[in-house]
Amino acid sequence: MIKQTLYFSSPAYLSLKNSQLFYRSIDGLIEKEVTRAVEDIGIVVLDNSQITITHNLIKALQQNKTAILSCDDSHMPHSLMLPMEGHSEQSERYRHQIEATVPLKKNLWQQTIIAKINNQKRVLQLLDKPYKRLEVLAKRVQSGDPDNIEGQAAAYYWSKYIEGFKRDRMGDPPNNLLNYGYAVLRAMIARSLVSSGLLTTLGIHHKNKYNAYCLADDIMEPYRPFVDLIVHEIHSEYEVGTFLSKSARMTLLGVAEIDAQFGKRTSPLMVGMSQTTASLAMCYMQEKRKIKYPSIIMS
Numbered sequence: 001m002i003k004q005t006l007y008f009s010s011p012a013y014l015s016l017k018n019s020q021l022f023y024r025s026i027d028g029l030i031e032k033e034v035t036r037a038v039e040d041i042g043i044v045v046l047d048n049s050q051i052t053i054t055h056n057l058i059k060a061l062q063q064n065k066t067a068i069l070s071c072d073d074s075h076m077p078h079s080l081m082l083p084m085e086g087h088s089e090q091s092e093r094y095r096h097q098i099e100a101t102v103p104l105k106k107n108l109w110q111q112t113i114i115a116k117i118n119n120q121k122r123v124l125q126l127l128d129k130p131y132k133r134l135e136v137l138a139k140r141v142q143s144g145d146p147d148n149i150e151g152q153a154a155a156y157y158w159s160k161y162i163e164g165f166k167r168d169r170m171g172d173p174p175n176n177l178l179n180y181g182y183a184v185l186r187a188m189i190a191r192s193l194v195s196s197g198l199l200t201t202l203g204i205h206h207k208n209k210y211n212a213y214c215l216a217d218d219i220m221e222p223y224r225p226f227v228d229l230i231v232h233e234i235h236s237e238y239e240v241g242t243f244l245s246k247s248a249r250m251t252l253l254g255v256a257e258i259d260a261q262f263g264k265r266t267s268p269l270m271v272g273m274s275q276t277t278a279s280l281a282m283c284y285m286q287e288k289r290k291i292k293y294p295s296i297i298m299s
Contacts, residue, residue, distance in 0.1 A: 003042025011050035016057040047071040067191040077183035087197025096284040106144030115222035115293035122296040181227030190216040196277035260294035
């Protein structure tokens with residue numbers, strides 16, 4: 001069963017009652033009552049500075065491996081709370097991850113970039129844009145991607161994605177929508193990595209002493225094109241201003257429910273993520289050789 005994403009954008013008091021998340025307005029008058037079984041919640045997004053959440057609820061959410069995502073005044077996710085322990089064999093899996101050889105990590109990165117480029121190709125196909133160049137580039141990715149095929153593919157991909165668009169985190173819209181979607185995706189991946197007993201800080205390619213989520217940044221790469229599809233739809237249907245509207249944020253949070261192909265099976269993205277991170281753990285332990293990444297379904 002897919003875990004729910006709960007989004008709160010107005011002043012609220014969140015508490016725990018009978019193993020349920022309970023919502024009421026901050027002034028004590030119930031305007032909209034929300035109750036959800038804690039065990040069914042995957043992500044809670046807090047997007048208002050006047051939200052109060054009780055410690056008992058936080059504990060219950062963390063015990064059920066729920067990610068708590070807090071947003072800043074511009075509505076962008078800026079902090080993430082995850083449980084310290086997510087798997088019964090966590091220390092053993094940490095050991096295998098830490099001891100992973102350079103050749104293994106280079107192979108895992110090669111798999112990651114190929115999966116990313118293939119999904120970028122599928123985005124362009126669905127948008128009826130030229131995509132053959134990405135097919136060629138995907139076949140040229142070597143172990144560790146020493147020729148930076150990822151960068152070459154990205155340059156081509158963004159040039160075709162939206163006419164005149166330049167991907168820049170600080171750039172004009174719809175960059176703001178992409179930033180928001182990727183931040184949500186990163187939280188989802190981090191949650192799944194913790195649940196699989198992996199250390200989010202220790203990446204296979206990304207290395208930054210100031211980044212606590214290097215591995216999440218690695219593993220989310222093939223997932224990014226799913227956000228790109230949603231953003232393109234929003235951009236095409238509505239006038240996109242500098243303000244990240246509530247409707248746009250709600251639409252982007254729906255990325256968790258998108259169906260994707262994981263091998264021979266179709267699963268919602270958040271459900272399938274556990275297959276990705278579990279297979280990665282098996283790769284570190286030398287029990288598997290392939291990471292089970294999602295493929296965008298062509299329709």
